Amino acid sequence: MKQKLINFFELTGLTWFIPIVRLCTGDDPKEQIGDLSRQIALPLAAMVSFFMIWSYCSTKIKTSVGQLPGPSYVLSQAKAMWATHKSEKFNKEEFKTNEELRISVAELIEQRQKTTSLETKKSLTSKINSIKAVILKHLSQLENEIKVNQAIVDKAEADKKAQVTAMTTQLNSLKKFVFDENNKAVLGPDGKPKLSDESLSKLANINNRRVAVFEGNLVRIYKSSENTAKSLIKKIEKIDTYYQQDIAYQAALNKDELEKKIISNKKKLDAFEKQIFKGKEYNSNGSIVDYIKLSITTVIFGFCLAAGIAIPMGILCGLSPSIMTALNPLIQTFRPVSPLAWVLITIQIIDGIFVGDNALTGEILKNTFLHAGITVALCSMWATLSNTALGVSSVDPDHMNVAKVLKLNWFDRIFKIVIPSAIPYIFTGLRITLGVGWMVLIVAEMMATSRGLGWFIDQEYQNNKVESLANIIVCIFIIGLIGAVLDRIMSVFQKLVSFNDDVAA
Amino acid sequence: MDYILELNNVSRHFGEKENRAEILKDINLQIKKGEFVAIVGFSGMGKSTLINLMGGLLEPSEGEVRSKGEPVTGPAPDRGVIFQNYSLLPWLSVEGNVGLAVNQIYKDKSKTERQAIIEKYVDMVSLSPAIHKKPKELSGGMRQRVSVARALSMDPDILLMDEPLSALDALTRSVLQDQILDIWKSTGKTIVLITNDVDEGLYMADRIIPISIGPNATLGPSFEINIPRPRDRKTLNKNEEFRRLRAEVISFLNEEKRKEKLNETTDSNSYPLPDIAPAAI
Known part of the structure; x- marks a missing residue:
């Protein structure tokens, strides 16, 4: 053990x-x-x-957007990002609940429109009205949530206020003013004594603190969900009114006289029913967790693609010196090309392939994921390619002698001797490929606007705020940590497949 | 009479023109079925080249190698080779290494039958407890035993051993010598043992042949070893026949060494080398 x-x-x-x-x-x-x-x-x-x-x-250090964020500011920003993610999750859940309710109502109404049997119509109507009860239950839950969260928000706000006051008093006691050579306080533009740069940055730091983002968002999300649910109830009620009215008109004796009214009533009913039928797309930029997920998916996709191309090609190159000699100049030429160059040409080629002639008129592929993933593959495959070729070409001649004595056929020689003995080399190559791929990914996402970490950094950069700078620093730490974990995983694989003990940690 | 292995005027050189290096020249050797032949010589004099020629891994530049009367065109499973550095596949277990040979030779047998064959040969070299271990977990002697098991599992007519024991310590060496002798006795295989140890050759073989010093190395006279088996390691040193053969083989090798030295001194381009000779001389 x-x-x-x-x-x-x-x-x-x-x-x-x-x-x-x-x-x-x-x-x-x-x-x-x-x-x-x-x-x-x-x-x-x-x-x-x-x-x-x-x-x-x-x-x-002063940056173009303000004071460089210190560790505590970055930490608070990281917490804020996490809070945004949590509220994002709640928002999505609430949206989903409301959408599901809408869909169930829409399905029932559709059935009611199609059927001719009065009995079925009646039972469907009662079903529609029973959904109202479900929505009302959801609403009461929401109200409860809002009440609970309002209290949390109030407390958080109060906490923030107390914190800021405490820090300001502390700062005031340590306030450093700027003095001129006569030891007289220098006045600022507002006529008050000018604070030293250090004091100013500390003050800015305190004021920039974001507190209660998550809780504040929660209340907002619940309120908007409440509105959606309420409007759904309203719609159901309206539909019911017009529907019942329609039935009443149809049953009336003087039907011909009421024709105009019937038509206008039907129109109103149709309009509301159409509103219920119309689905909504969940619209959001996502949160940091979504970006991380997409980035990891993209890098794994690119990595698999790279491995899928590079390993067979590397085996071919390793087996045949002629192929190696033929391909070597190409490999050496493409290997050092920067991802920035690859990503642009990849975007255009992929668009050309998937969108076809429409690409000429400006239509682009929505799948920016492919752009980034293929760029990652193109830039990172070379290490695996050359390592595989090296591993295959440097099979121990003694092992080949064994194959000769056993008279193994070509297929067995490749799969039982050559490839197994090249596996440690292949995995060394794959480890480098994954490392390079992760580095390339950030640039690729920036250029391809694939919504991963690279895209997020670019967005934040465009924001031009100290807060965004702190967000970028958070991302840098996240990128570094994920990169380190990916490398660790590959190193474990590398150690597992190596039959010699001399693998670098 | 048909020999199980024959070498007729075999020569082998590497390279061409000014780089041409004559390794072996005019090798003539006939090996009978069931014989145990030892070829002894200094290191680096083409002994491995000789084994590779017999195994079919190399083709002779001149002359021919015949196996059971047929010319050898390439390696075949009926001539099992045991390499000096074991040549085990490090990613396979003992079972896998032996299995590689068994699966290749007994293609038409069922999986359970093949497994039984693997286990039989692993047991023959007493490695059953280590059957699932990888080569790097084994000692040098155990690795060589795996190599022996792999060669035996091909059920070859002749086993070609290229200095199989020279990398092992003296104690392990003597244990393995006896084990190889036991296997030879029980299976009746023909064995060609290449070694740099005259005593080893004399203890194990029916016939010992010294190989001269290269370039242009060739086989010296063949010495029959008429010492009754089983030979006793403890008393062998006192055996008259043993002492006579040992003296003869060593004096042949010494003479070769002396000749080589004379050649060197006449060659003005060569670097002066220290005067080193094996302690046995």
Whole structure:
């Protein structure tokens, strides 16, 4: 058990857990604590000093949009992004609930329009009216939610106020004014003594804090959902009124005299029924989690595409020196091309293929995902290609001798000897490919406007605000972390398939 | 009479023109069925080239190699080769390595039958407990035993062993020598053992043939070893026949070494080399 855990941590590179495991199972504590402090304390110290330097620099560096956000501001922004994601999720759920209710009503009305049997019509009408009860129940739930969340919002707002007041008083006590050479306070444009840059940036930092984003959004979302539900009820009621009216008119004895009224009543009924039939598209830019999901999907798509092209080609190149010689100049030429160049030509080629001649008139493929994914594949496949070729061409001659003595046929030679022995090389290539692909992805998404992290960074950049700058910094951390995790995963695979022990960590 | 393996005036060189390196010249060798022949010589004198020629992995530049009367055109499973560096496939377990050969040779047998064959040969080299292990988890001696099992599982008529034991420590070596002898006795295979150890050759073989020093290495006289089996390692050193053969083989090899040295001194372009000779001399 112990050895298994240690092996697992060694495989995954989480080596700082090993001393903890050893400590828990009663190995020499002195040695393990020394190990632990080395493995945890040193990186921790480096991280702390990084944040301190960043924090200090952020008070000194001015960007084109304002003060460079410090760690605490970025953290608050990250929390705000998370809050936006949560409210986004609620919004989507509420939208879905309302849409489902609308669809069920629409289906019943459609059935009622089609049927001729009076009995069925009657039962359908009562069913439609019973949905009203469901909506009302939903509404009462919403009201409850709003009440609960209103309290949370109020509390959060009060907290924010208290926090800001506390920080302002603290800042006021430490306020540094600018003095001229006569030791007289320099006046600002508003006639008050001018604050030092550091004090100003701290003040700005406090005022920029965003509090209660999520809670505030919640109330807004619930209110809008409430409106949608209420309007649905109203529509159902209207439809019912006109429908009943229609039945009454039809049953009336002086039907001919009422013809005009019947027609106008029918028109109104039709209009409302049409409103119920009309579906709504969920319209939103999504949240950070959506961007992350799309980015990861895109990079995996690009990676699989790259592997699918590069591995067979690499095997061919490795097997036949002639093919290698033939393709090498092309490979060497395309390999160093920047993703920026690839993405533009990829967009145009893909549009040309999928949209056809319409592309000439400006129509573009909606699937920006393909643009980004193919660009990732084009830029990242080369490492796998050359590594596979190397692995295949450098099969141990002794292993080939074994194949000769056994008289293995061509197929068996390739699949039983050549490819297995090239697998460690292939996986080294794949690991590089995934790393390069993840780097390329951000640029590709920016240019292809595929709604992933790269696109989000570009959007934030266009916003031109300190807040956006902080968002970009959050994204940088997210990108880095995901990249590191992807690399770890590939390194685990690489270690699993390698039969030699000399694989770099 | 038909020999199981014959080499008639076989020569082999590598490269052409000024780069031409004559490795073997005028090799004549006849091996009878069931015989155990040892070929002994200094390292780097073309012994592996000789095994590769017999195995069909290399073609002779001149002369011909015949197996059971037929000219050898390429490698075949009836001539099993055991390589000096084991040549195990590192991504396969012991079972997989032996299985690679078994699946190739017994294509028409069922899966369970093939599994039984694999297990039989792994058991023959007493590796059953390690059957699922990968080569890197095995010691050098165990790896060589896997190699032996793989070669045996092809059920070859002749086993060609290229310094199979030279990378092993002395104790493991003697254990494996006995194991190989047991297998030879029980299966009646023909064995050609290439070695750099005269004592090993004398202990194991029916016939020992020294190989001269290259370039242009060739086989020396063949010495029959008329020491009754089973031979006893402990008393072998006192055996008159053993001592006589040993002296003769070593003096042949020494003479070769001396000749080579004379050649070197006449060659003005060569670098001076330290005067090193094996301790046995």
